[in-house]
Amino acid sequence: MPHKKLKLADLAKLAGVSTSTASRALNDNPLIKKETRERVQKLAKEHNFSLNAAASRLRLQKTKVIAVLINLDSETEQSIDDPFLLKVVSDINLAVNRQGYELLLSNSFMAGIDWYGYFIDGRRADGVIVVGQGKQQALIDNAAKAGMPLVVWGDPKTDADYVVVGSDNFLGGELAAEHLIAKGAKNPMFLGDPAHAELSERYSGFCAGAERAGVTATQLLKIDITSQAAYDAINHKLRSDGLDFDGIFACSDMVALGAMKALKERYVSIPNDVHVVGFDDIAMADISFPSLTTIRQDTRQAGELLVKKLLAQLNGQKVSSSQLDIALIERQSS
Amino acid sequence: MPHKKLKLADLAKLAGVSTSTASRALNDNPLIKKETRERVQKLAKEHNFSLNAAASRLRLQKTKVIAVLINLDSETEQSIDDPFLLKVVSDINLAVNRQGYELLLSNSFMAGIDWYGYFIDGRRADGVIVVGQGKQQALIDNAAKAGMPLVVWGDPKTDADYVVVGSDNFLGGELAAEHLIAKGAKNPMFLGDPAHAELSERYSGFCAGAERAGVTATQLLKIDITSQAAYDAINHKLRSDGLDFDGIFACSDMVALGAMKALKERYVSIPNDVHVVGFDDIAMADISFPSLTTIRQDTRQAGELLVKKLLAQLNGQKVSSSQLDIALIERQSS
DNA sequence: ACGCCTATTGCAAACGTTTGCATAAAGTTC
DNA sequence: GAACTTTATGCAAACGTTTGCAATAGGCGT
Numbered sequence: 001m002p003h004k005k006l007k008l009a010d011l012a013k014l015a016g017v018s019t020s021t022a023s024r025a026l027n028d029n030p031l032i033k034k035e036t037r038e039r040v041q042k043l044a045k046e047h048n049f050s051l052n053a054a055a056s057r058l059r060l061q062k063t064k065v066i067a068v069l070i071n072l073d074s075e076t077e078q079s080i081d082d083p084f085l086l087k088v089v090s091d092i093n094l095a096v097n098r099q100g101y102e103l104l105l106s107n108s109f110m111a112g113i114d115w116y117g118y119f120i121d122g123r124r125a126d127g128v129i130v131v132g133q134g135k136q137q138a139l140i141d142n143a144a145k146a147g148m149p150l151v152v153w154g155d156p157k158t159d160a161d162y163v164v165v166g167s168d169n170f171l172g173g174e175l176a177a178e179h180l181i182a183k184g185a186k187n188p189m190f191l192g193d194p195a196h197a198e199l200s201e202r203y204s205g206f207c208a209g210a211e212r213a214g215v216t217a218t219q220l221l222k223i224d225i226t227s228q229a230a231y232d233a234i235n236h237k238l239r240s241d242g243l244d245f246d247g248i249f250a251c252s253d254m255v256a257l258g259a260m261k262a263l264k265e266r267y268v269s270i271p272n273d274v275h276v277v278g279f280d281d282i283a284m285a286d287i288s289f290p291s292l293t294t295i296r297q298d299t300r301q302a303g304e305l306l307v308k309k310l311l312a313q314l315n316g317q318k319v320s321s322s323q324l325d326i327a328l329i330e331r332q333s334s
Numbered sequence: 335m336p337h338k339k340l341k342l343a344d345l346a347k348l349a350g351v352s353t354s355t356a357s358r359a360l361n362d363n364p365l366i367k368k369e370t371r372e373r374v375q376k377l378a379k380e381h382n383f384s385l386n387a388a389a390s391r392l393r394l395q396k397t398k399v400i401a402v403l404i405n406l407d408s409e410t411e412q413s414i415d416d417p418f419l420l421k422v423v424s425d426i427n428l429a430v431n432r433q434g435y436e437l438l439l440s441n442s443f444m445a446g447i448d449w450y451g452y453f454i455d456g457r458r459a460d461g462v463i464v465v466g467q468g469k470q471q472a473l474i475d476n477a478a479k480a481g482m483p484l485v486v487w488g489d490p491k492t493d494a495d496y497v498v499v500g501s502d503n504f505l506g507g508e509l510a511a512e513h514l515i516a517k518g519a520k521n522p523m524f525l526g527d528p529a530h531a532e533l534s535e536r537y538s539g540f541c542a543g544a545e546r547a548g549v550t551a552t553q554l555l556k557i558d559i560t561s562q563a564a565y566d567a568i569n570h571k572l573r574s575d576g577l578d579f580d581g582i583f584a585c586s587d588m589v590a591l592g593a594m595k596a597l598k599e600r601y602v603s604i605p606n607d608v609h610v611v612g613f614d615d616i617a618m619a620d621i622s623f624p625s626l627t628t629i630r631q632d633t634r635q636a637g638e639l640l641v642k643k644l645l646a647q648l649n650g651q652k653v654s655s656s657q658l659d660i661a662l663i664e665r666q667s668s
Numbered sequence: 669a670c671g672c673c674t675a676t677t678g679c680a681a682a683c684g685t686t687t688g689c690a691t692a693a694a695g696t697t698c
Numbered sequence: 699g700a701a702c703t704t705t706a707t708g709c710a711a712a713c714g715t716t717t718g719c720a721a722t723a724g725g726c727g728t
Contacts, residue, residue, distance in 0.1 A: 007684060017708085020686075023686055024686085036707090053458050058714065060713085081424075087420075090420065093439055104438055116382075121382075227621045257621050341713095342714065343715095354716075355677055370676085386715070389715040390714080393683050457684095
């Protein structure tokens with residue numbers, strides 16, 4: 001069947017009206033008589049008619065598209081591998097769709113230097129959600145200054161001109177520290193890289209919480225945010241320093257799991273010898289053995305909020321950053 | 335700075351040429367004198383000029399966009415949670431970008447019933463990559479019959495009118511069975527749901543491999559493809575049947591990890607009492623303890639191939655399904 | 669000096685919508 | 699029944715590209 005493309009004019013002809021009427025009918029414009037509207041809509045459905053989005057976007061100067069820009073640190077173009085990030089993207093996708101928008105999945109590789117030009121001037125999207133603040137925020141700043149509708153997933157305490165949505169990382173760190181110490185840890189250690197905006201907050205919170213609970217000397221093991229790095233670092237530390245810590249607050253669940261593997265291989269008991277707390281609450285946290293105590297980030301709510309704030313901006317409203325609630329989920333690892 | 339949008343006509347004026355010349359210059363059309371081309375291009379760069387994609391698409395009848403359609407089984411709109419699927423998407427993203435295309439992330443919720451109408455007639459994308467055959471393939475069939483440029487990630491043995499790229503699932507099953515038995519398993523069990531096209535192949539291969547290795551009686555524990563379901567099912571089985579198996583071939587790593595958790599909680603030794611083999615080789619396979627022997631799927635290559643085949647179709651070439659190599663990665667769980 | 673070929677550029681139409689404005693038909697008021 | 703309002707529809711322009719064709723200029727052979 002040589003399925004030939006219907007354009008609005010064809011549909012209008014079928015319905016015996018003009019294209020303007022057809023257009024308005026499809027948009028349920030009350031200018032058009034109810035019967036006419038319904039007739040056109042029924043016809044459209046029957047013929048599987050769909051508007052040419054390109055033409056529509058050109059005319060409307062709007063795309064009904066939201067771009068999600070994965071902001072990776074690594075210069076080397078790398079695929080994302082932390083399941084948590086992907087979870088965030090997936091939940092954003094859901095929220096975007098629920099609002100009737102489509103999702104353009106992009107990254108710094110495609111968007112280049114001038115995000116405003118690429119997305120907005122280029123009429124590829126009406127607004128952008130940036131996932132991951134990364135270590136350098138200059139490009140985000142530029143885009144924001146150029147007036148690009150923008151929301152960033154990151155640390156909401158960031159003092160910047162753009163809107164950030166994220167968890168209360170500081171509080172998460174506090175909770176983790178207090179929990180570890182309440183469980184008996186005297187020498188808790190932070191595992192991660194405070195160079196990241198979000199992780200820096202977690203680390204600060206961790207130190208503050210520990211101090212408040214009466215532990216002044218905490219360790220910091222600075223590593224990349226991958227399970228492999230965590231595994232290697234713990235192994236190395238055990239070999240060189242021995243077991244001079246009895247609690248770990250890992251900056252992410254993947255990091256925690258990597259650390260736990262190293263501990264288990266050396267027959268360090270979790271939680272008896274070392275208490276472990278992670279961050280994120282990915283699916284694996286519950287499935288690992290022992291299951292992982294962690295700080296849960298509500299990605300579902302995050303997605304909703306990111307999109308809501310972006311759409312508000314598109315509507316010309318002034319919006320500000322906001323923090324998501326987090327919760328400590330106690331499991332076997334502590 | 336009230337960054338005002340440059341259109342091609344403005345850029346042309348700046349360069350002192352007509353819009354047609356400017357357009358051709360940007361496309362490096364040799365009709366235009368080299369100097370002119372370079373002058374226009376330099377000017378474009380300086381002013382961060384970018385073409386209005388909507389207008390361009392309208393005129394060209396091409397979008398330079400590839401849609402990725404996540405085909406979830408569940409009627410309930412659910413976010414994806416298997417890290418492997420997300421890995422696939424991420425690698426497709428990479429490959430798509432490398433070809434200069436953009437990626438529209440979509441799903442059955444947005445695309446509705448008539449994929450051809452939505453994506454192609456609607457000028458949202460030039461072609462579609464469907465991730466996941468799922469249990470019902472009618473919609474894929476319809477789209478293919480309507481002539482939609484299409485490649486599916488699934489089981490390449492599927493006898494269908496559309497092009498499928500996927501791993502050699504049958505061989506994977508065989509390798510897993512042979513490996514389990516070589517390691518001493520007498521009563522291997524398959525964990526998964528053969529209703530899925532891909533899993534059915536894995537199961538068939540598993541049975542064939544076992545039989546060839548001299549084990550005729552294999553068990554099948556039919557479960558949803560989630561770690562939680564695996565955990566519950568193994569728990570339930572241990573309680574009701576006791577430990578009447580000594581090898582598990584799980585249809586995915588997540589399933590394997592869920593099963594392993596149940597085993598570990600009941601002090602069943604892995605690999606001494608039960609050998610476990612998974613499928614996919616997600617990051618967690620290496621990080622779990624004991625680390626998980628598994629059949630690796632090459633998602634990187636998958637992404638490349640999916641995109642390559644789709645572009646070939648767009649070029650009018652006839653392409654056919656193809657299989658990816660897989661490999662058994664031996665780790666501690668066997 | 670003329671015609672012809674090549675190199676470079678510009679003109680104008682077309683892609684398919686949406687919408688301000690004009691129009692036509694029908695109803696209302698005095 | 700004239701003037702006016704209301705209701706429903708159509709006309710035509712505009713969104714910003716790309717490209718077939720026409721046009722101009724310069725070079726070259728005779």
